[in-house]
Amino acid sequence: MINKISETKAFGGRQIRYEHQSSTLNCTMQFSVFLPPQAEQQSVPALYWLSGLTCTDENFSSKAGAQRIAAELGIAMIIPDTSPRGDGVPDDPEQAYDFGLGAGFYVNATQQPWATHYHMYDYIVTELPALVEQHLPVTQKRGISGHSMGGHGALVMALRNQTMYASVSAFAPICHPTQCPWGHKAFSGYLGDDRAAWLDYDATELLLKLRVAPPMLVSQGEADNFLAEQLRPDDLAAAIAETGVEATLERHQGYDHSYYFIASFIEQHLRFHAQYLL
Numbered sequence: 058m059i060n061k062i063s064e065t066k067a068f069g070g071r072q073i074r075y076e077h078q079s080s081t082l083n084c085t086m087q088f089s090v091f092l093p094p095q096a097e098q099q100s101v102p103a104l105y106w107l108s109g110l111t112c113t114d115e116n117f118s119s120k121a122g123a124q125r126i127a128a129e130l131g132i133a134m135i136i137p138d139t140s141p142r143g144d145g146v147p148d149d150p151e152q153a154y155d156f157g158l159g160a161g162f163y164v165n166a167t168q169q170p171w172a173t174h175y176h177m178y179d180y181i182v183t184e185l186p187a188l189v190e191q192h193l194p195v196t197q198k199r200g201i202s203g204h205s206m207g208g209h210g211a212l213v214m215a216l217r218n219q220t221m222y223a224s225v226s227a228f229a230p231i232c233h234p235t236q237c238p239w240g241h242k243a244f245s246g247y248l249g250d251d252r253a254a255w256l257d258y259d260a261t262e263l264l265l266k267l268r269v270a271p272p273m274l275v276s277q278g279e280a281d282n283f284l285a286e287q288l289r290p291d292d293l294a295a296a297i298a299e300t301g302v303e304a305t306l307e308r309h310q311g312y313d314h315s316y317y318f319i320a321s322f323i324e325q326h327l328r329f330h331a332q333y334l335l
């Protein structure tokens with residue numbers, strides 16, 4: 058059961074916001090969807106977009122400028138929130154931006170008080186696709202993409218579920234979260250001190266272990282202030298080189314971590330996914 062909260066026409070398609078009761082996250086969740094004009098006639102493939110720290114489902118839909126190309130290509134976009142929400146959902150005690158609300162890190166938390174609600178991995182892989190495929194005109198042909206924390210989520214989801222996603226891309230992803238401060242904080246909080254459990258949520262480690270990947274495109278700005286300390290694209294590049302998987306990691310001079318970077322290259326990413334979704 059999904060309830061429509063709002064609907065706005067865009068590029069011949071529809072930008073819609075829904076609300077539903079999530080049994081995975083034990084709270085009410087909102088998500089955004091762009092349905093291209095083609096979806097009025099037939100079901101269309103879907104690109105799942107995972108946003109970064111501090112975002113809701115509305116950052117991407119209002120700032121990336123993705124609707125024009127998605128409408129041209131006939132690809133739906135499914136845009137979830139970045140954490141469970143609501144009065145009963147615990148937040149970081151200091152309300153830091155990089156843990157708790159707005160910072161679910163796309164993991165299944167095993168530590169209390171987080172484990173009751175923070176199951177964003179299962180929500181993205183299982184509950185949300187089942188829901189949208191039941192209620193909306195989208196097919197089971199899926200791609201996944203995301204930014205920063207969401208880029209980490211997209212890479213992890215695609216590597217661990219290779220029959221589920223036809224393609225994956227990421228903007229400035231947290232490539233090696235077991236080796237950076239954002240990842241240490243999130244994983245020790247949500248998953249506890251057993252570092253073996255962290256490896257299932259680390260794209261670089263997963264690639265080195267699995268040695269196979271879906272078609273992959275990663276874009277990174279060279280003027281990103283999180284580049285060396287948090288994102289570590291060199292580690293992912295080394296894993297790509299070592300495993301020999303077909304993946305493109307592009308570096309763009311002068312671009313920072315913001316949505317201006319995403320808006321500059323989202324057309325390239327949508328056209329990349331279209332090769333595998335259409």
Ligand SMILES: N[C@@H](CCC(=O)N[C@@H](CSC=O)C(=O)NCC(=O)O)C(=O)O
Nearest residue numbers: 109110111112116154204205206207316
């Ligand atoms: N200190 C900043 C950090 C938040 C930030 O930069 N968030 C990015 C994602 S970072 C990695 O996941 C973001 O997408 N912000 C939303 C936006 O619309 O730009 C802060 O607290 O602002």
